Amino acid sequence: MRPQHNIEIMAGLFLLLGVVALMFLASTATDMGSKLGKEHYRVDIRFTNVGELKPRAPVTIAGVTIGTVKDIQLDPESFEAMVALDIDVTFNQIPADTSAAILTTGVLGDKYIGLEPGGSPDVLEAGDEITITQSAISIEQLIAKYLFSTNTPGDDE
Amino acid sequence: MPAKKTKLITLRKPVQIVGRGILFFIQVLTSFRPSLKQLKAILSQVYFIGTRSLVIIMVCGFFVGMVLTLQSYLELSKFGATDSVGTVLALSLFRELGPVLTALLFSGRAGTSIAAEIGLMKATEQLSAMELMAIDPVQRVVVPRFFAGVICVPLLTALFNLTAIAGGVAYAVYIMGVDSGIFWSNMLSSVEFQRDFMMSFWKSLVFGIVATFIAVFSGYFTTPTGDGIGRATTQTVVVTAVLVLIFDFIITALMSWT
Amino acid sequence: MKKNLIQLNNLSFNRGDKVILENVSLTVKQGSVVAIMGPSGVGKTTILKLITGQLRPDSGNVEVAGKCVSSMNHKNLYKLRRNIGVLLQNGALFTDLDVFENVAVPVREHSNLPEVLVRRLVLLKLQSVGLRGAVELMPSELSGGMARRVALARAAVLDPALMLYDEPLAGLDPIGASTIIRLIRDTNEAMEMTSVVITHSVEDMMQLADYAYIIANKKIVGHGTPDELRQNTDPQITQFLNGEIDGPVPFHYPADELTQDLLG
Known part of the structure; x- marks a missing residue:
């Protein structure tokens, strides 16, 4: 047959x-693809305001994606946003004094986290926390700032 | 008096058909025997139903992907957000267009031929002959086609999505010059496996059951005449389209609640 | 005295409000060829479906080999049908299978014979209907007479005790018809089968049957050997046997007077 x-x-x-x-x-x-077959380590960051940052937003250094936002929660005591990052284990030489900022792709694009490496010889390890942070820039607040020319300092600097 | 009688009859008929459909569905499910013979029959139906629908599904998928990208590119470019074109494409494909269009195309390509084939078997007394040979026609004719269809539709949907994304990439990256890395990474970061991919899968599975069942049902219960077979094929496409869209809404509603 | 293989006792069957058969009784002796005759649309095929259990009578019962078919469940019915071969009106070959596979269907379904034996059995059956050379043809490539012969081989492949033929000669040319007649007689004698032939053709019945029943007007109007029937003077029988246009079976479908219809 x-x-x-x-x-x-x-x-x-x-x-x-x-x-x-x-x-x-x-x-x-x-997003299975970004999880599949790759190992991550966890780094935490605190922001006073995460704006529209969402889980699974990319985490970049110099524009190159090195991980994703795993989770965003509110610290019930300090009322700060706790952002957990999953960073690819191949990038295990990130200095401990690296700073983080919530940035936007384009004017209205998605939010992502950009890391700016410092110069410390120590490296970030799993469970560490990035302390130097810059929160999301809210366009409304920016406009308000210019309109009323108040001298309140930036959120977090 | 006659008016009252016809009113009763028009009401009775749809109810009777739904009841018959439910009973037949149960009969089809319980007639499945996991025997080698049965599995072989299913496999050869996979060829007739699935492999032969491949070309139409992939060609349509490619063009749907292109046109979807073109349309969203035009709108997104007004906001300078053309980088998100991959996201728009993937989300609309996974959540809606992939499963729905595949089910409709499948019904038109394979569903009609299943209905006509079974209807013709009935008209030429082949089903009767089976019964007389002590062969259960449901088990021999309906079950392999039904299960083959249920297997094929989710796979065809995946292939549809894949070619549609390929069409989108072809248009966005090679014609409009969107950066392919941004295209993919935006898509990757916004399509959730649990929410979007699984929704695509569950929808296509349900649509596969609906489309194939309507086809075998219309064929099996057709009036065994040329006219009846013609009506069975039309009915297959129409009823499938309506039911698929109804189920589409129900599944979307259910999955977005949880 | 041979025993009765089929027995219909006071059988009635309605389709909706329409009475198809009323109080029909008939018996078929083992080993004989019995014809059931009558004008078209009189319920002959219904009788066949009642015998195989596809239809259930509204009253009365059908016995085949001493078992009551009318009250059988699905499983026993299928068991019984393995012992019955049926040749349907147009042969009803499976259009997606070739001749060999068509004949092999009942064998494969109801036995676990190794492929070699299946092949031998099927080829022998096809040889007996003279179509061993056609094993690789598809049903669409066969002439009407050949298709009928393949269907006959398929119905008889498991050597059933009872063969039922529904209009086996309808639409065949004289050569095809006499071939089928010979085959029916041959299989009946060679296998010691019992055959029931449903036909409206008087000539065929005379050549083929040992005994015949004539149905008209929902009832059996006469029965006997072909010779006995020829002697019979009952107008219902003579009309049918001689093919007279008008008689107990009227030419006109019941209607009002023509003048009344035309003149309103």
Whole structure:
């Protein structure tokens, strides 16, 4: 039965192709891809205001993505935002006195975290906290600042 | 008096069809036997249903991806947010367009041919002949087609999404010059596996069940005439389209609650 | 005295409000070829479906080999049907399978014979209907007569005790028809089968059957051997046998007087 045989091979190929497509989509087009097969270490940051930062936003140094925002929570005592970052283990030489800022892609784009490495010989390790931070710039506050020319200092500097 | 009688009949008919559908659905599910023969029959139906729908699904997917990118690029460029074009593309594909369009295309390509095939078997007494040979026609004819369809639709949806993304990349990156790294990383960071990918999967699974079941049901219960088979194929496409869109709303509502 | 293989006792069957059969009784002796005849649309095929249990009578019962078909459950019905071969009106070959696979369907379904034996069995059956050379053809490539013969081989492949033929000769040319007649007789004698043939063709019945029942007007109007029937003077039987246009079965479908209809 040759034709029957061919049909089964074609059907098998189709199934294979379909499953490969599913896996490929899951790994390259979703956040599964950034989690899959990579190890991370956890670093915490406190901000007074995270603005529109969302989980899974990229974390970059010099524009290169090195990790993602894992989680954003409110510290119930200090009322600061606790942001947990997952940073790829290949970037394990980040100085301890690195500063973090919440930046925006374009004028209305998504928020992301940009890290600015310091000069300390010590490196960040899992569970460490970045202390030098600059919160999200709220456009409304900026406008308010210019309009009323108040001299209140920047949020966090 | 006659008016009252016809009113009762028009009310009775749809209820009867729904009831018959539910019973038939249960019968199809319980008729599945995990035997080698059955699995082989399903596999060869996967060829007729799945492999042969591949080309139309992929061609349509590619162009849907391109047009979707073109449209969103035009709008997003007004805000200078063309980097998000990958996000818009992926989210609308995963959440809505992929499963829905695949189900509709599938119904038009494979559903109609399933309905016509089974209807023709009924009209030429092949189903009767099986019963008389003590072969259960549901088990032999309906079950392989149904399960093959249910397997095929999610896979076809994945292939549709994949080619649509490829079409989007082709248009955005190679024609409009969006940076491919930004395109992918924006898509990656905004498509959630749990929320979007799984929604695509669950939807396509449900749509696969709906589309294939409507096809086998219309074929199996058709009036065994040429006219009846014609109506069965039309009915397959129409009923599938309506039910898919209804279920689309229900699943979206359910999944966004949790 | 051979025993009765099929027995219909006071059978009635309605379709909706319409009475199809009323109080029909007939018996089929083992080993015989029995014809059930009558004008088209009189319920002959219904009788066949009642015998195989596809339809259930509204009253009365059907016995096959001493078992009551009318009250059987699905499982026993399927068990019974393995012992019955049915040749449907147009053969009903599976259009997606070739001739060999068509004949092999019942064998594969109901036995676990190794492929070699299946092949041998199927080829022998096809040889007996003269179509061993056609094993690789698809049903669409067969002529009407050939398709009928393949269907006959398929119905008889498991050597059932009872064969039912629904209009086996309808639409065949004379050569095809006489081939089928010979095959029906041959299989009946060679396998010691019992056959029930449903037909409206008087000639065929005379050549084929040992015994015949004539149905008209929802009832059995006469029965006997072909010779006995020929002698019969009952107008219902003579009309059918001689093919007279008007008689107990009227030419006109019941209607009001023509003049009344035309003149309003």
